[in-house]
Amino acid sequence: MAYEFAERGATEAVEEGRALAPKFDADGLLTCVTTDATSGDVLMVAHMNAEALARTIESGEAWYFSRARRKLWRKGESSGHVQRVTEMRVDCDQDAVWIKVRQEGPGACHTGRRACFYRGVPLGKAPDKSLVLEFRDAEKAFDPQSVYGDKR
């Protein structure tokens, strides 16, 4: 696909301007926060390269770049759990985007949960070996083995 982003200008232009001039990191990626358009919960944090960002903008469906698999990845291509983007925002220095999505299917997380953030970290004490994470909203919404098989 053909696409083009604006060139990065001075700080003032990046922060106060109307051009999309993303700041990709040394690996060519920016951070994407994905929230549920209805509940507002954070579903996942992932990365986009330039093509994933362009495809998301063009299609209105979430595309990411998998750092583990080193490949472009249309969310839901294996599971059918597509994400329809209702809104995209970019942050001040344009190294992160926030997308609000309608999640198709039971969940966004490859572990079978609705969302990736299913464990709480207890606060108030410096972390040590005694720290115990607390499962929250951790019910499995689908069986990852049957959905992903060996592609997980």
Add this chain to the structure above:
Amino acid sequence: MAYEFAERGATEAVEEGRALAPKFDADGLLTCVTTDATSGDVLMVAHMNAEALARTIESGEAWYFSRARRKLWRKGESSGHVQRVTEMRVDCDQDAVWIKVRQEGPGACHTGRRACFYRGVPLGKAPDKSLVLEFRDAEKAFDPQSVYGDKR
């Protein structure tokens, strides 16, 4: 301060276990998504090194690591705009945390806005030079020059 995290085990232990075993990247950082505990809006995306994560857990106030300034950074140390953490979650592979905060003061963004995501990206067309960002929730909540001076 003294702190210790668990060692990274096998995938099953990282994803389904109760030990906090963060996955810091090559620069020693993980991603933190910070949302407003009341509105649910994403206020900012930033990074934490091990010490910032430990200090946040211990104090219940947000600490980050500034990639630009290469230093540990207590949110609000210059501006007074401290973030009180009401909940922290960690994601499936433990390379990202989500904190819900009560934001003290008028805003979280160094540009003077309540939050960093004050521009929308129009969807439905491949991005090119004609793309125009749309300002949303972009009113200045404070004057960054008077709050940060030259420390911005």
